[in-house]
Amino acid sequence: MGKAKEIRVSHWYFGGLASAGAACITHPLDLLKVQMQTQKGKNISMFQLTGIVLKNQGVMGLYNGISASLLRQLTYSTARFGIYEVAKQQLTPKDGTAIPFYMSAFLAGLGGFAGGFVGNPADLVNVRMQNDVKLPPEQRRNYKNAIHGIYRVAAQEGILRLWAGASMTCSRAALMTIGQLSFYDQIKTILLASPYFGDNVATHVMSSLLAGAIATTLTQPVDVLKTRAMNAKPGEVKSIFKLIQNTATEGPLAFFKGYIPAFVRLAPHTILTFVFLEQLRMNFGYIKNIDV
Numbered sequence: 001m002g003k004a005k006e007i008r009v010s011h012w013y014f015g016g017l018a019s020a021g022a023a024c025i026t027h028p029l030d031l032l033k034v035q036m037q038t039q040k041g042k043n044i045s046m047f048q049l050t051g052i053v054l055k056n057q058g059v060m061g062l063y064n065g066i067s068a069s070l071l072r073q074l075t076y077s078t079a080r081f082g083i084y085e086v087a088k089q090q091l092t093p094k095d096g097t098a099i100p101f102y103m104s105a106f107l108a109g110l111g112g113f114a115g116g117f118v119g120n121p122a123d124l125v126n127v128r129m130q131n132d133v134k135l136p137p138e139q140r141r142n143y144k145n146a147i148h149g150i151y152r153v154a155a156q157e158g159i160l161r162l163w164a165g166a167s168m169t170c171s172r173a174a175l176m177t178i179g180q181l182s183f184y185d186q187i188k189t190i191l192l193a194s195p196y197f198g199d200n201v202a203t204h205v206m207s208s209l210l211a212g213a214i215a216t217t218l219t220q221p222v223d224v225l226k227t228r229a230m231n232a233k234p235g236e237v238k239s240i241f242k243l244i245q246n247t248a249t250e251g252p253l254a255f256f257k258g259y260i261p262a263f264v265r266l267a268p269h270t271i272l273t274f275v276f277l278e279q280l281r282m283n284f285g286y287i288k289n290i291d292v
Contacts, residue, residue, distance in 0.1 A: 007096070008285035009089060014277055015081020019073040022272035027069050028062035029265030034130040036258035037227040046261045057133055065129030068146035072126050076119025080177045081277075083111030089288075096290040098189055104182040112177025116170035121162035123169055125149035127230040157234055165229035167240065172222040179215025180270055187211060204278065205271055212270035216263040221255035223262065 023030075032049055044052070053061045087107045091099050098104075116123075125146050132140045143149030153161050188207040191197040197206075225247065229237050237243050247254050 005096075005290050006287050007290060008281055009288045010085050010277065010281045010285050012082035012086050013078055014280045014285070015085060015273075016074050016078025018273045018276035018280060019077035019081070019269075020070050021276045022269045023069050023073045024066070025272060026265050026269040027066050029261055029268075030069065031062055031064060031130040031133075033258045033261040033265055034127055034227055035134055036261060037224050038131050038134075038231050039257065046264075053133060061133055064133050065126050065146075068122055068126035068129050068143075068149060071146040072119050072122035075122055076115045076173065077273075078115075079118045080108075080111040080115030080173060081181070083114055084108050084177065084181050087111070094290060098185065101182065101186050104185055105178050108177040108180075108182040109174040111181075112174040113170045115177065116173030117163075117166060119173070120164075120166045120169045121150050121153075122146055123226075124162060124164055124230045125153065127227055131231050161234070164232075165226045168222050168226035168229060172219045172226055175218040175222065176215050179218045180211050180273075183214050184208060184211040184270075184274065201275070204274055208271040208274045209267055212267040213263065215270065216259065216266050220259050220262055224255055224257055 031053075032046055035049055035053075036044070036046065050062075057064070084107050087110075088099060088104065091103065091107075093099075125143060128141055129143050129146075129149060132142065141149070141152070143152060150162060184207050187210050188203060191203050191207060192199060197203045225240070225243055228247065229240075229243060
């Protein structure tokens, strides 16, 4: 019989709290990413766009849509992290060895898909609130906050409109969660197997940074299409295939519009999420016994 060892593991809702904390810091980068993705035929750089927002809206203009961003993380990330963490903990052998990568990727994809569906209404309002800044005053939607935005969409455009772009949101969320969670676990395991890395902040940052780069590359084409579908007026997007075709006419790089701000935002967001998640686990997680 092996000896029992006590470890601290995360509660199912820690991922949502950690992601919301990270979103408070990275929201301005998310706003710039959305505005770059909705450009049509223009190529304004991230720095020029920052200057425009600051000039027209002031510093607080960079936090347009923060309530929707937080609501999105508390729905989307709570669901995806919760499903992944709970399923992983259930399937992890009693000796604490890691589950195979293919199983980890499947669980992450499943959690991400479910999270994308749950978080779609907040995501839609988030995109619209962030893009409002650059619209002429008469075309702005002027949502007061996330809840007001969801109510307005449901009342004026119908409840089903809250799930506009859901197929792309769910696809993106599945790819994002595979890139972030399963690749983070895999990269961390590989690094810890070498004599040069220990279970410390440097390893966590390196694992998060690489996972963020993989997640950005996997999700960027879907993210661009999702943003354009959500920001479109009712009836403007006839079908997903038509949207892909219209985007393709701008050239193949159109699918990667906003890649730099997406990565610049996702890398620190991924790092901060995992740092916060580890702190929550270490300080407030529950005790689990494993055989060693």
